[in-house]
Amino acid sequence: MLDVILIGAGVVGSLIARKLASYELDVLVIDKENDVGNVTSMANSAIVHSGYDPKPGSKKAIFNVKGNAMFPKLCEELDVHYEQNGSLTVAIYEEQLEILKELELRAKENGVPVQLLSKEEVLKMEPNLSPEVKGALLAPTAGIVNPFTLPVHAMENAVDNGVKLHLGEEVLSINKINDGFEVITNKNKYEAKVVINAAGVYSDKIHAMIEPIDYSIEARKGEYFVLDHYGEQLVNHTIFPLPSAKGKGILVAKTTSNNFIVGPSSEPDPDKEDVSTDKATLDNIRKQATLLVPNIPFNQVIRSFSGLRPTPSTHDFIIEPSKSYPSFINASGIESPGYVSSPAIAEYVVDELVSKVLKLNKKASFNPYVRKRVHLNELSLEERNKLIKENPDYGVIVCNCEKVSLGEIKDELSRSVPPHTIKAMKKRTRAGFGKCQSGFCQPLVLKEIAHKFNIPLNDVLYDKNESFIAHYNTKSED
Amino acid sequence: MEQFDLVIIGGGSAGMSAAIESYNLGIKDILILEKNNYLGGILNQCIHNGFGLQEFKEELTGPEFMSRFSKKVNELGIKYELNTNVLGISKDKVVSYSNKDGYKEVKAKAIILTTGCYERNAGAISLGGDRPSGVYTAGQAQLYLNNYGKLVGKKVFILGSGDIGLIMARRMSLEGAKVLGVAELMPYSAGLNRNIVQCLQDFNIPLYLSHTVKEVIGPKGHLEKIVLAQVDERFNFIPGTEQEFECDTLLLSVGLVPNVDLLSKLGIHFAKSRGPVVNQYMETELEGLFASGNVLHVHDLVDYVVSEAREAAQGVYLFLNNKLPNTNEKSLVKPLKGVGYVVPNYIQKIDNDDKLIFKFRVAKPYKNINLVIKEGDKVIKKIFKLAIIPSEMEIVKIDKKLFELNGEDITVEVEEK
Numbered sequence: 001m002l003d004v005i006l007i008g009a010g011v012v013g014s015l016i017a018r019k020l021a022s023y024e025l026d027v028l029v030i031d032k033e034n035d036v037g038n039v040t041s042m043a044n045s046a047i048v049h050s051g052y053d054p055k056p057g058s059k060k061a062i063f064n065v066k067g068n069a070m071f072p073k074l075c076e077e078l079d080v081h082y083e084q085n086g087s088l089t090v091a092i093y094e095e096q097l098e099i100l101k102e103l104e105l106r107a108k109e110n111g112v113p114v115q116l117l118s119k120e121e122v123l124k125m126e127p128n129l130s131p132e133v134k135g136a137l138l139a140p141t142a143g144i145v146n147p148f149t150l151p152v153h154a155m156e157n158a159v160d161n162g163v164k165l166h167l168g169e170e171v172l173s174i175n176k177i178n179d180g181f182e183v184i185t186n187k188n189k190y191e192a193k194v195v196i197n198a199a200g201v202y203s204d205k206i207h208a209m210i211e212p213i214d215y216s217i218e219a220r221k222g223e224y225f226v227l228d229h230y231g232e233q234l235v236n237h238t239i240f241p242l243p244s245a246k247g248k249g250i251l252v253a254k255t256t257s258n259n260f261i262v263g264p265s266s267e268p269d270p271d272k273e274d275v276s277t278d279k280a281t282l283d284n285i286r287k288q289a290t291l292l293v294p295n296i297p298f299n300q301v302i303r304s305f306s307g308l309r310p311t312p313s314t315h316d317f318i319i320e321p322s323k324s325y326p327s328f329i330n331a332s333g334i335e336s337p338g339y340v341s342s343p344a345i346a347e348y349v350v351d352e353l354v355s356k357v358l359k360l361n362k363k364a365s366f367n368p369y370v371r372k373r374v375h376l377n378e379l380s381l382e383e384r385n386k387l388i389k390e391n392p393d394y395g396v397i398v399c400n401c402e403k404v405s406l407g408e409i410k411d412e413l414s415r416s417v418p419p420h421t422i423k424a425m426k427k428r429t430r431a432g433f434g435k436c437q438s439g440f441c442q443p444l445v446l447k448e449i450a451h452k453f454n455i456p457l458n459d460v461l462y463d464k465n466e467s468f469i470a471h472y473n474t475k476s477e478d
Numbered sequence: 479m480e481q482f483d484l485v486i487i488g489g490g491s492a493g494m495s496a497a498i499e500s501y502n503l504g505i506k507d508i509l510i511l512e513k514n515n516y517l518g519g520i521l522n523q524c525i526h527n528g529f530g531l532q533e534f535k536e537e538l539t540g541p542e543f544m545s546r547f548s549k550k551v552n553e554l555g556i557k558y559e560l561n562t563n564v565l566g567i568s569k570d571k572v573v574s575y576s577n578k579d580g581y582k583e584v585k586a587k588a589i590i591l592t593t594g595c596y597e598r599n600a601g602a603i604s605l606g607g608d609r610p611s612g613v614y615t616a617g618q619a620q621l622y623l624n625n626y627g628k629l630v631g632k633k634v635f636i637l638g639s640g641d642i643g644l645i646m647a648r649r650m651s652l653e654g655a656k657v658l659g660v661a662e663l664m665p666y667s668a669g670l671n672r673n674i675v676q677c678l679q680d681f682n683i684p685l686y687l688s689h690t691v692k693e694v695i696g697p698k699g700h701l702e703k704i705v706l707a708q709v710d711e712r713f714n715f716i717p718g719t720e721q722e723f724e725c726d727t728l729l730l731s732v733g734l735v736p737n738v739d740l741l742s743k744l745g746i747h748f749a750k751s752r753g754p755v756v757n758q759y760m761e762t763e764l765e766g767l768f769a770s771g772n773v774l775h776v777h778d779l780v781d782y783v784v785s786e787a788r789e790a791a792q793g794v795y796l797f798l799n800n801k802l803p804n805t806n807e808k809s810l811v812k813p814l815k816g817v818g819y820v821v822p823n824y825i826q827k828i829d830n831d832d833k834l835i836f837k838f839r840v841a842k843p844y845k846n847i848n849l850v851i852k853e854g855d856k857v858i859k860k861i862f863k864l865a866i867i868p869s870e871m872e873i874v875k876i877d878k879k880l881f882e883l884n885g886e887d888i889t890v891e892v893e894e895k
Contacts, residue, residue: 225604226601230742231742231743273697274608274697275608275609276606276607276608276609276693277604277606277607278606278607278693279604279606279692279715282604301601301602301604302601302602303600303601303602304601304604305609381574381581381583384576384580384581385580385581388576388578388579388580388581389580392578392579393578395576395577395578395579395580395581396561396563396576396577396578397513397563397565397576400513400563400739401739403563403565405576435596435602435735435739436596436597436599437599437600437601437602437615438618439596439597439599439615439617439618440596440618440621442618443621443622443625443626457626457628458628461611461699462610462611462699463609463611463699464610464698464699464700465698465699466698466699466700467610467611467612467699467700468611468700469611469622469630470622470626470628470629470630471628471629471630471631472628472629472630472631472632473627473628473629474623474627474628474629474653475653475654
């Protein structure tokens with residue numbers, strides 16, 4: 001019998017897995033997706049929120065503020081790009097200045113440092129903001145993070161420290177057995193003393209497998225534009241409008257790769273697999289965003305995408321044992337500010353909830369650091385040459401737009417949570433993320449994946465199980 | 479630091495043509511840097527014929543066309559490095575690049591940027607619907623087909639009537655795929671007439687003008703169908719015109735964009751063509767940095783690319799011999815009514831007898847019009863056109879003596895009757 005089965009390998013699941021890996025436990029992580037961090041965690045604003053705006057006393061407020069403080073160390077250990085660039089919540093109309101003052105008070109209650117700025121101060125910081133701006137609330141502890149690599153590196157660290165990971169495996173049912181649970185998947189049957197439910201938009205469904213539930217998790221879709229890094233600095237801080245009942249509103253932000261994102265919309269979506277975009281929604285985002293930043297160069301758009309937030313009907317994170325069983329633990333309804341809260345949630349789930357049902361002994365061999373990756377653009381000419389001399393693959397650039405080398409591609413394939421798909425490689429290395437959207441480099445990446453896993457080119461997937469690319473041979477090849 | 483008289487970035491048709499011309503003009507200290515493991519660039523995957531009618535007075539395939547140039551480059555002993563990626567150009571013309579031998583910096587007296595263009599893709603046009611596999615740019619599908627022997631699908635729809643899309647309609651049909659149709663947002667085709675005839679009409683493939691793809695549907699990960707809709711003059715979908723096509727492939731041929739990445743940190747300006755602003759010798763605002771071929775503006779024929787590259791080489795020759803003065807005396811060249819863009823963007827006053835060459839495209843199709851080139855209010859040249867379309871580039875050569883070049887704007891416009 002396993003100690004823990006963790007369902008869900010998003011950012012919350014991956015960080016819980018890593019935390020569990022620091023104890024002497026036998027842990028299995030199961031996710032129906034073929035890569036970690038492949039649903040909500042990869043399609044969001046990637047903001048490390050300061051925590052000034054959740055309702056004081058709520059779980060959102062507590063975990064946000066705590067999580068924010070954990071990010072610098074976490075990202076250092078996991079070699080994830082993070083930057084504390086601060087956020088500005090901007091008032092466009094005179095009457096919104098009053099709301100900014102209320103938000104300032106709320107920030108104080110949540111223990112978040114903020115500063116009210118005058119029109120002149122804001123425009124000096126962010127010259128591309130609308131001249132209509134009346135003032136803003138600066139939250140200097142807000143930051144941005146690479147949303148793709150955090151779950152991957154966290155899970156890699158967990159696996160390197162002994163956690164087992166089964167991707168592409170879907171949990172079909174869970175039964176209470178004597179000293180734990182029986183978890184039945186589409187591939188196998190397992191027994192575990194503890195089950196942790198971090199199944200994102202499906203966490204209500206997973207929870208309902210063991211007891212009746214009185215809440216639901218709704219998928220709320222958010223659509224975004226991504227702009228290229230085009231040589232100019234559109235914004236430096238994350239720019240928010242005033243928050244509303246629907247959420248934090250349509251933001252304009254730079255990303256850790258110095259792209260810019262504009263969005264999200266926020267609409268309930270009955271289909272929990274639907275990550276489509278539509279013109280009307282994107283047109284509206286464009287309109288709303290230009291109220292804050294009038295001259296967004298939309299001709300630099302390189303992609304639009306949408307993500308699903310798991311929005312709980314309870315309006316707050318659900319981080320607690322189930323009613324019937326203290327050893328069935330939910331970490332669900334993790335919508336915004338979920339990303340920033342995730343390390344604090346992971347710590348709480350393990351140290352406060354799992355510890356009540358399992359004896360936790362620290363693992364002496366636990367290493368919190370992932371094997372360091374090469375960051376070519378951070379190297380001097382000499383360092384780069386030394387590296388290329390040791391491994392010539394680091395001199396060969398595969399993705400021209402994002403300057404990703406063959407060495408980096410091969411390094412990812414050699415790791416303990418390797419990318420099996422084009423998209424998984426893109427999330428890890430940025431190959432294919434640029435303005436040509438993999439027009440030139442995709443076949444090269446495809447070849448490397450096929451080679452590594454010893455499969456024909458025809459069988460390499462873009463993302464989901466049916467997403468073949470170079471699927472058929474030509475007449476001459478057949 | 480190693481030094482070269484001329485560094486050419488990109489060993490495609492423009493780069494090789496510029497290298498050969500430079501060599502013939504006496505510039506022998508040349509280095510070509512090429513990202514692929516072969517010279518010739520995109521022509522290597524263009525295995526259809528139709529290249530070289532202007533240049534060689536015969537119809538060649540892409541690989542045949544480019545091999546004539548690469549053979550010459552090898553004969554002349556021009557130095558080149560393959561599998562080499564340029565990472566940056568500094569204002570003092572230090573070119574940094576990387577390959578399996580190391581990361582290097584070389585100093586160039588002159589640079590010609592010939593990095594070509596890339597295809598607008600699903601991301602750039604914010605294509606609506608799911609994000610399945612099965613949606614590719616036409617060039618990407620061409621790369622898989624012609625260089626890897628792989629067919630991306632068997633039931634194909636094509637969005638955009640650009641030439642690569644038309645060529646791929648024929649190519650995939652010949653490989654046994656069924657091409658259901660080609661949709662074009664504009665009320666006219668974006669491709670060359672000969673391609674409409676040879677690639678669509680000859681294969682009974684319908685062309686839907688003023689139509690676009692409203693939605694791609696593929697919730698299980700691979701494209702299953704597309705929803706096509708008609709658009710009005712302002713490109714809004716017309717409700718009720720939607721029709722579905724079941725297909726496993728959607729190819730996009732929705733335009734090409736100059737690949738100007740390397741210029742983004744140099745503080746130079748960009749023109750309406752999305753390439754850098756240049757003078758009549760294709761010299762950018764950074765002295766000694768030239769650009770030519772599709773990185774400057776997207777050409778319809780490779781023949782024009784190689785000829786433009788020779789003009790850039792002549793500019794490099796003048797520059798290296800101190801005959802291309804860095805002068806503020808310049809006349810701006812502006813596209814006016816009905817004209818999309820013009821190359822060059824300004825004319826520098828240089829004392830020689832050359833002809834000035836203006837290259838431009840009209841913004842939409844016209845019939846029975848005059849193309850009018852003026853300097854200030856003075857009409858320099860008027861050319862009657864029975865019919866003119868945006869997909870065909872206009873090239874007008876004018877004796878430089880006809881211009882005063884006293885700083886007044888030179889304009890190009892369409893005069894309707």
